[in-house]
Amino acid sequence: MRDVKIAASVLAADFARLGEEVRAVDTAGSDWIHVDIMDGHFVPDISFGPAVVKAIRKSTQKPLNVHLMVVEPERMLERYRDAGADHLLVQAEPGSTIHLHRVLSRVRELGCKPGVVIDPATPIAWIEHVLHLVDIVLVMTVNPGFSGQAFLPEMLPKIAALRARCNERGLHPHIEVDGGQNPHTVRQSVEAGADVIVAGTALFNQPDYAKAIDAMRMNCS
16 A cells, blocks of 8 residues: 555534644644635535635644635635645636646646646546646545535546556656545545545544544555
C-alpha cells in the first residue's frame, strides 16, 4: 500500500465551534484540512466564503485543500489564495468553467497547487488534456453538494483507470477521493489507486478524532 494522507472535511464539523474543531483534527493527526466551497449554483447548497477560509487558516498550519464547487472559479482564485488556500481544486465540468486549462494554469501562477475534480458521471477523458498541469486529481465518490452520502462503489474502476493512465504517462498526481469514505471503504479506494482520503462525517461524528483517523490509516495499510 502507498503512503496515504487523511484530509479532514470541515463541512461535517460543528460550525459553532469551527476553529476548535479544526485545531482538534489537526492535533488528532489529519494531514490536510479539506474545505468545500459551494455557491448554490453548481451544487444546491451554500457553504463557506473566503472569510471563513481565512479564519480556518488561523487555526492550523496544515495544508488547506480547497475544493471550489462553484460556477466561474476563475473569478475568485485570488481571493481564496489570499485567504490562505494551499491547494485550489476546480471542477472539470463545463457547468463550472469552460476554460479549465487556463484556470489550472492560473492556480499555479498564484503559487497554489492546482487540482482538478471529476464528478461520478464525468469520464476520465474530460481531464486527459490537463493531467500534466495538476498536482491533485479529486474523484468524487458521491454526487457533490452535501455531506453524509453513501459511497458509490462503481467509482472504484474509475480510480483504478485514472491511476493506470497517470502511470502510463509518467505522471504522479495525488489521487484524492471524497464521499462516503469510512474505515470500511478506504481500503477499497486505496487498493484502486487513491492516496488521499477525505473524511467528513466518518471523522467528525466520532467521539475521538484521533481514534477515527487511526482506524482509517490501519485499513489503508
